[in-house]
Amino acid sequence: MDSFQFGRRVNYWRTRRRMSRQEFAYLMGKSLRWVEELEGGRRQADPQLSVMRLAALRLGITLERLIADVIDTECVEESEIDAVRRALHRHDVITGACDESSAEPPPVEQLRRSLTYARTGFQAGHFAQLGSAIPTLLVDATRAAQHHRGDDQLTAFELLSLTLELTEAAAIKWGDTEMALIAGHRAVAAAERSENPVIMASAARHLGDAMTNHGQAAAAAEFVLASAHRLQAELLRSGPDGFSVLGMLYLKAAMAVAAAAEADDDNPAAHARRVPGFLDEADEYADRLGADGNRLWTSFGPTNVSLYRVATHVQLSEGADAVAVAAGIPTEAFNNLPKERRAHLLADRALGEMQAGQRGKAVDTLLAAEELAPEEVQCRPRTKTTVENLRLLGAGSAEGRLRSLADRCGLPR
Known part of the structure; x- marks a missing residue:
C-alpha cells in the first residue's frame, strides 16, 4: 500500500x-x-x-x-449536513465579523493545505467525509479573511471563496440545492473581495451550477455569460488558469440552457439551439490550453468538454447521441480524469443508455461507476433515481445485478 x-x-x-x-x-x-x-x-x-x-x-x-x-461505503449523515448548514448560518461566517474572543485563524498556507486535501477527496469521490471537514474550513477561512492584512488577506478571501465553492459542490452531490445556492452566492461575494479574476470566474461557474440545479437555469445561463464577458480580457491574460475557468463558464452556460430547454413548455427549442455554440466556445479554450488539466480543480480540457456534451445530450433526452459521444472518448483520456469526473460521466452515460432503451447496458455502466466511486452511485440522489427508474422499467438479463445495486443504494424493495 x-x-x-x-x-x-x-x-x-x-x-x-x-x-x-x-x-x-x-x-x-x-x-x-x-x-x-x-x-x-x-x-x-x-x-x-x-x-x-x-x-x-x-x-x-x-x-x-x-x-x-x-x-x-457510508453516505453522509443528515446530522453532518445540518452541521454544514449551521456553519453557513453562523453570524461570524455570514458577516465576517469575528469578535476578539475568536481563536486566531491558521496561517493561510495551512488553510490552503486543508482545503487542497478536502478538494482532492471530493475529486476522488469521497463526499461523505466533507460533512465533517467543511464546517471547520468555513470558520477558519472566514477568520483568516478577517484577521489577516495585505496580500495574506487577499489570499484568505481566495481560500474562503474556494471553500464556499467546495460547499456548493458537496451540497449538489448531497441533493441540497438550497444549500448549494447559498454557498454559491457567498463564494461570488468572497471572490470579489479577493480581487483575483480567476477566482471570480471560478466562483461564478459554481453559482451557475447551483442556480441550474435549483431550477433557475435561464438566469444561470445569463449570469455565467455575463461573468465570462466581464472577465474575459483579464482571464485571457492569466494563461492556463484563465483559459480553464473561462472554458468552464461556457460549459456551465451549455448545461444551463439545456436545463432551461427541458423546463420550458412554450419554446424549448430556443434554448436548445444555444447549446452547441457554448460547447464549441469551450472547445476553443480547451484547444488553447492544449491538453487536459485540473487547474483550480476544473478538470478542464478537451475530455471534460466531451463529458459536458454527453451531459447536455442527456439533459435534452437525446440518449443515443449521449452514448455515441461517450463511446468516442479515448480510454487513456478517460482514465486520466479524477475518479469523480469518470464516475459522473458513467452515470450520465447510463442515463443516456436508459433513454435509448439499452437498459441492460445502463446497469453495467452504473456498476462500473460504482466501482470507481461508490458514493456517486449509492449516495447521490440523482443517480439513485436512475437506479429506481431502471428497476421500474425492467432491465432484462441484468435484473439480478440491478436488484443488488438497488439494495446497496438503500432503495426499498
Whole structure:
C-alpha cells in the first residue's frame, strides 16, 4: 500500500471516529503537521508497519481493516449536513465579523493545505467525509479573511471563496440545492473581495451550477455569460488558469440552457439551439490550453468538454447521441480524469443508455461507476433515481445485478 492510499484510510477512519487531526496527532505522539502530511500521502513512499499498527490501535480498528482494499461505503449523515448548514448560518461566517474572543485563524498556507486535501477527496469521490471537514474550513477561512492584512488577506478571501465553492459542490452531490445556492452566492461575494479574476470566474461557474440545479437555469445561463464577458480580457491574460475557468463558464452556460430547454413548455427549442455554440466556445479554450488539466480543480480540457456534451445530450433526452459521444472518448483520456469526473460521466452515460432503451447496458455502466466511486452511485440522489427508474422499467438479463445495486443504494424493495 502506498502512502497516498494509507493516508486516505487514516483520514476516513479518523473522520468516522469524530476525531480531530490535533487529537489524532496527540494520540500518535506527533505534530499536527505530521498528521497533515500523513493523510496527504507526503510522509514516505511506503508507510512503516509500526506507524500503521499504531494508527490502527489509536483508531480502534484492526490493522487488516485499516488497510483493506475496500472501505464500507457510508453516505453522509443528515446530522453532518445540518452541521454544514449551521456553519453557513453562523453570524461570524455570514458577516465576517469575528469578535476578539475568536481563536486566531491558521496561517493561510495551512488553510490552503486543508482545503487542497478536502478538494482532492471530493475529486476522488469521497463526499461523505466533507460533512465533517467543511464546517471547520468555513470558520477558519472566514477568520483568516478577517484577521489577516495585505496580500495574506487577499489570499484568505481566495481560500474562503474556494471553500464556499467546495460547499456548493458537496451540497449538489448531497441533493441540497438550497444549500448549494447559498454557498454559491457567498463564494461570488468572497471572490470579489479577493480581487483575483480567476477566482471570480471560478466562483461564478459554481453559482451557475447551483442556480441550474435549483431550477433557475435561464438566469444561470445569463449570469455565467455575463461573468465570462466581464472577465474575459483579464482571464485571457492569466494563461492556463484563465483559459480553464473561462472554458468552464461556457460549459456551465451549455448545461444551463439545456436545463432551461427541458423546463420550458412554450419554446424549448430556443434554448436548445444555444447549446452547441457554448460547447464549441469551450472547445476553443480547451484547444488553447492544449491538453487536459485540473487547474483550480476544473478538470478542464478537451475530455471534460466531451463529458459536458454527453451531459447536455442527456439533459435534452437525446440518449443515443449521449452514448455515441461517450463511446468516442479515448480510454487513456478517460482514465486520466479524477475518479469523480469518470464516475459522473458513467452515470450520465447510463442515463443516456436508459433513454435509448439499452437498459441492460445502463446497469453495467452504473456498476462500473460504482466501482470507481461508490458514493456517486449509492449516495447521490440523482443517480439513485436512475437506479429506481431502471428497476421500474425492467432491465432484462441484468435484473439480478440491478436488484443488488438497488439494495446497496438503500432503495426499498
